Amino acid sequence: MKIAVLITRSLLGLIYLVFGLEFFFHFLHMPTPAMSKVALGFETGLFGAGYFFPILKVVEILSGLFLLINKYTALFLLIIFPITLNIFLFHAFLEPAGLTMAAPMLLINLFLGYAYRKYYASIFTASPTV
DSSP, X not given: OHHXXXXXXXXXXXXXXXXXXXXXXOOSOOOOOOOXXXXXXXXHHHHHTSSHHHHHXXXXXXXXXXXXXXXXXXXXXXXXXXXXXXXHHHHHHTOGGGHHHHHHHHHHHHHHHHHTGGGGGGXXXXXXXX
16 A cells, blocks of 8 residues: 555656646647637636636645655645646546546545545544634
């Protein structure tokens, strides 16, 4: 189990670190795939906000880095999960071509959430006291 967690944590961290840095430095030189009208409208709206993608990519870079160095891992898995889920849902409903990468990312994130479940026990306390 420890080896599977190490491999999947490193893989997810590497994915987020590389693609987060790619947004700022454009070193992968990937062709821009054609998108459906709905997907393009969604992405245009997010880019149009001006702040959304830069903040998102900074969060991805930090999360990827902390997953790779294995510090505050449970916290950064929680932070990155909504992003992973949104990537999956975007590709599931708007642009199915990217589902081949989004689905494994979601499965890895869920697996790691399960592996680190003992760190989340206190979050699910029904009536916490101060």
